[in-house]
Amino acid sequence: LARLDRFAALLAEENERQNLVAKPTIQHLWQRHIADSAQLLAHVPRETLESRGAWLDLGTGAGLPGLVIAILRPEWDVRLVESRRIRVDWLERARSDLDLRQCRVVGSKLEAVESVPARVISARAFAPLERLIDLSARFSTERTLWLLPKGRSAAQELNQLPESTRKLFHVEQSLTDPEAGIIVGHLNRERMSHKSGN
Secondary structure: OHHHHHHHHHHHHHOOOOOOOOHHHHHHHHHHHHHHHHHHHHHOOHHHHHOOOEEEEEOOOOOOOHHHHHHHOOOOOEEEEEOOHHHHHHHHHHHHHOOOOOEEEEEOOHHHOOOOOEEEEEOOOOOOHHHHHHHHHHHOOOOOEEEEEEEOOHHHHHHOOOHHHHOOEEEEEOOOOOOOEEEEEEOOHHHHHHHHHO
16 A cells, blocks of 8 residues: 555656646546456456466556556566556656566557567557557467456447457456446457458
């Protein structure tokens, strides 16, 4: 809790310099951002915890949900992927300040990130769902868990996927916003390769 308090203070302070989160949400920081990120852990089953690989948080921006996950599970390999230099610099400072030794900031466009098998792939506000899957499928194995908070557009975005991909995911209701959803599922990279070859 002390680390989460410190993260909240760092985020609010930095938000005065760069727009990490919408300013009106700062007064509801714990619910809108910290609890909203932390709830993803409730969807991680034991077999995922026991599998190898990193937690990849794509387009992490303010470190949401990645930094919150790294604070709550400091022993995990959490990688924060972010291409904007000003945000990368802040993430590095926050990671150091919070003493998150297993957390790594990957300052690069996703397309240039080395292909590694992921334990979990998360992305909070990174890209439309179909593009996100196309860009990220190379990190996915049959054991990789996808956790994609999509707000109020979750069901709509899922319904726009081809049926072969859509049936691998489902929407869970957010605990912090009754109108928001989290897209959860497993995506086999081989199926994606087969699909793209058709």
